[in-house]
Amino acid sequence: MTITKTNIQEAYIIQPQVFKDERGYFFESFNQEKFQNETRITTQFVQDNESMSNYGVIRGLHAQSGEFAQAKLIRVIQGKVLDVIVDARKESPTYGEIFTIELNAENKKQLFVPKGCLHGFSVLEDQTIFSYKCDAYYNKASEIGVHPLDQSLAIHWQVPEDKQLLSEKDRLLPSWEDFLKNNSEK
Numbered sequence: 494m495t496i497t498k499t500n501i502q503e504a505y506i507i508q509p510q511v512f513k514d515e516r517g518y519f520f521e522s523f524n525q526e527k528f529q530n531e532t533r534i535t536t537q538f539v540q541d542n543e544s545m546s547n548y549g550v551i552r553g554l555h556a557q558s559g560e561f562a563q564a565k566l567i568r569v570i571q572g573k574v575l576d577v578i579v580d581a582r583k584e585s586p587t588y589g590e591i592f593t594i595e596l597n598a599e600n601k602k603q604l605f606v607p608k609g610c611l612h613g614f615s616v617l618e619d620q621t622i623f624s625y626k627c628d629a630y631y632n633k634a635s636e637i638g639v640h641p642l643d644q645s646l647a648i649h650w651q652v653p654e655d656k657q658l659l660s661e662k663d664r665l666l667p668s669w670e671d672f673l674k675n676n677s678e679k
């Protein structure tokens with residue numbers, strides 16, 4: 494397992510060790526002890542999620558607030574995504590910074606998203622299976638987000654406009670500017 498820092502404080506890329514042989518491959522997709530020893534992250538994951546999306550889907554930018562804030566450990570089982578983190582932690586030295594990375598079934602890279610960061614991804618191949626662990630349970634009432642196509646964030650999702658597909662919920666998400674205003678009032 495190799496751990497690489499990103500430009501966002503406490504967000505890490507994890508490259509698992511993959512054992513290949515004539516049958517195929519094997520790797521430990523998660524090992525609590527090794528993960529904690531190597532990353533020094535003491536997160537206890539309590540929920541695993543999986544979603545499937547076709548090319549052009551953009552999910553995000555999402556987080557849960559307050560006591561329901563979630564750290565996430567993300568990977569792609571099949572297909573390819575552009576994964577994005579926006580640091581929305583006011584107290585963070587990297588507040589407002591954006592990190593993007595391609596996660597795919599071949600590179601098997603995983604991404605650790607700290608609590609308080611907004612997270613989203615665009616889907617670059619049909620039938621992409623996205624899988625992630627969370628350290629807090631889903632709580633609908635605490636969901637917060639920013640519109641993924643917000644112009645001031647200017648995230649290049651690598652999907653042409655006419656192919657982008659967002660959920661109705663995500664189409665109604667606020668701008669980054671409004672999100673910041675709401676947050677600073679709290």
Ligand SMILES: Cc1cn([C@H]2C[C@H](O)[C@@H](COP(=O)(O)OP(=O)(O)O[C@H]3O[C@@H](C)C(=O)[C@@H](O)[C@H]3O)O2)c(=O)[nH]c1=O
Binds near residue numbers: 542544552553612
């Ligand atoms: C996230 C989630 C959704 N759901 C339900 C609610 C809804 O009916 C259906 C689909 O939910 P959503 O549209 O919110 O799914 P989705 O847009 O895929 O939401 C996810 O997006 C990515 C970017 C993240 O970072 C995740 O934390 C999560 O917010 O699944 C759960 O039951 N448990 C969960 O943990």
